[in-house]
Amino acid sequence: LNHPNVCTIYGIEEYEGQQFIEMEYIDGVTLREKFQITNSKPETAIAYAIQIGDALHEAHSAGIVHRDVKAENIMVNSKNQIKVMDFGLAKLKGSLKLTRTSSTVGTLAYMSPEQIEGGEADARSDIFSFGVVLYEMLTGRLPFRGEHEAAMMYSIVNEEPTPADKYRPELSDEYLHIIKKALEKDPEDRYQNVLDMVVDLRRLKKQSTKVSRVSIQQEVMSTKAPKEPMSPAQPQMTSDQRPHKKLGVRTYIIAGILLVFAAVAALLLLRRQTSAPTETDLKRKMLAVLPLENLGTAEQEYFADGLTEEITNRLSGLSGLGVIARSSAMQYKKTTKTFQQIGNELGVSFILQGTIRWGTSTEGSTRVRVSPVLIKVSDGTQIWSQPFEAVFADVFKIQSDIASQVAGALGVTLLQPERKSLEVNHTENSEAYDAYLRGNDYFRRSTKEQDFRIALQMFEKAVELD
Numbered sequence: 001l002n003h004p005n006v007c008t009i010y011g012i013e014e015y016e017g018q019q020f021i022e023m024e025y026i027d028g029v030t031l032r033e034k035f036q037i038t039n040s041k042p043e044t045a046i047a048y049a050i051q052i053g054d055a056l057h058e059a060h061s062a063g064i065v066h067r068d069v070k071a072e073n074i075m076v077n078s079k080n081q082i083k084v085m086d087f088g089l090a091k092l093k094g095s096l097k098l099t100r101t102s103s104t105v106g107t108l109a110y111m112s113p114e115q116i117e118g119g120e121a122d123a124r125s126d127i128f129s130f131g132v133v134l135y136e137m138l139t140g141r142l143p144f145r146g147e148h149e150a151a152m153m154y155s156i157v158n159e160e161p162t163p164a165d166k167y168r169p170e171l172s173d174e175y176l177h178i179i180k181k182a183l184e185k186d187p188e189d190r191y192q193n194v195l196d197m198v199v200d201l202r203r204l205k206k207q208s209t210k211v212s213r214v215s216i217q218q219e220v221m222s223t224k225a226p227k228e229p230m231s232p233a234q235p236q237m238t239s240d241q242r243p244h245k246k247l248g249v250r251t252y253i254i255a256g257i258l259l260v261f262a263a264v265a266a267l268l269l270l271r272r273q274t275s276a277p278t279e280t281d282l283k284r285k286m287l288a289v290l291p292l293e294n295l296g297t298a299e300q301e302y303f304a305d306g307l308t309e310e311i312t313n314r315l316s317g318l319s320g321l322g323v324i325a326r327s328s329a330m331q332y333k334k335t336t337k338t339f340q341q342i343g344n345e346l347g348v349s350f351i352l353q354g355t356i357r358w359g360t361s362t363e364g365s366t367r368v369r370v371s372p373v374l375i376k377v378s379d380g381t382q383i384w385s386q387p388f389e390a391v392f393a394d395v396f397k398i399q400s401d402i403a404s405q406v407a408g409a410l411g412v413t414l415l416q417p418e419r420k421s422l423e424v425n426h427t428e429n430s431e432a433y434d435a436y437l438r439g440n441d442y443f444r445r446s447t448k449e450q451d452f453r454i455a456l457q458m459f460e461k462a463v464e465l466d
Helices: 031-037 042-061 123-139 149-158 173-182 194-224 249-275 279-283 298-316 326-332 339-346 392-409 416-422 430-445 449-465
Strands: 009-015 018-023 028-030 074-077 082-084 285-289 321-323 350-360 366-376 381-385 388-391
Touching: 028 031, 031 074, 031 123, 042 074, 042 082, 042 123, 042 194, 123 173, 123 194, 149 430, 149 449, 173 194, 285 298, 285 326, 285 339, 298 321, 298 326, 298 350, 298 392, 298 430, 326 339, 339 350, 366 392, 381 392, 388 392, 392 416, 392 430, 430 449
Parallel strands: 285 321, 285 350
Antiparallel strands: 009 018, 028 074, 074 082, 350 366, 366 381, 366 388
């Protein structure tokens, strides 16, 4: 390959049994380092993306698939010019198809679904990886994430990335269209040729330039032009232009008001009947576990919901507590209602809420920090709070500790069988538990067959890992 945006390889040599590549020296930094040094601007990202696309088009035209397109394999030289390099995993068109075990090459976060599933990697696989790089340049984040390899692979094959405009609201629909088309799961739905993607990128670059020029002109004109007088008020309608009153309208209004009063009365009566505590409830302390607030990424929401459910289940097994069902408590996710309102609607005296934060230990393992708070509904006071932190593999310990300490704060005496049940772990495999929670998430999303099939895949994966 001989192209301004491709790192030139002069030869592949061997000396004393050691093979080496003789290649162009590039004075610059990787794309990842470039955007860590300076803030990424959409215009800069698009300018770089066009050069990356030109380089890939040159390779694809020569029958070469890169297969390892990622931010570390793209450099920006001292002249602000892109150089795509490290064609170490490149595959020539027509060469022997690799085995399934050796086909999952490349950095996992940038791999296409067909590469992960052991399928044939062609030019469209490079386009998918190129889409990941573009998303990362524009948002500073990877479109697909996972706490471990299996979760990352699952995300790439099954999940849709968070729309880029969530992180960069100024991005236009054209940006989102290009990213979406490049990151389609099915290669048939993607750009079929990287040149088509480059054409869209060039068009977007021209539109961005025009918008910038127009906004500058408007700003200059607004400082020079005198203020226009306000437009006169709309003339009032004359009597013959007004809609004619129809006979019986007042009757309909009165009937409507009566219906509203009747509906409100029925609702109040129903609430009084359903929220009236039973004799058993009066003996137990009634508690609602509200959905834990996820302070991580949107992709980690499933874990917060799953952990909420597990804590609810453990507390529900205690004889001295009455715990509101998960389905009833979930309606208060991200609610603005007060504790008193929630308590009155659910008929509870106590509410457990909290947050989940994520971090990484010095050893590189994922850590979870859960901060539960127990609230007394009558006066809104906090009667217990304690943060719990552990590596992801020890999340069961967090669940049982929270449940036992909440029971203690409420003065509930635990029987010996109940203490043992709180300490039971569902599995010793944290990846299996993660797959199980993901399965629950998809199972409850909708009644669509696709979601049920993904849930089934995740449950099967959980059983296999366990």
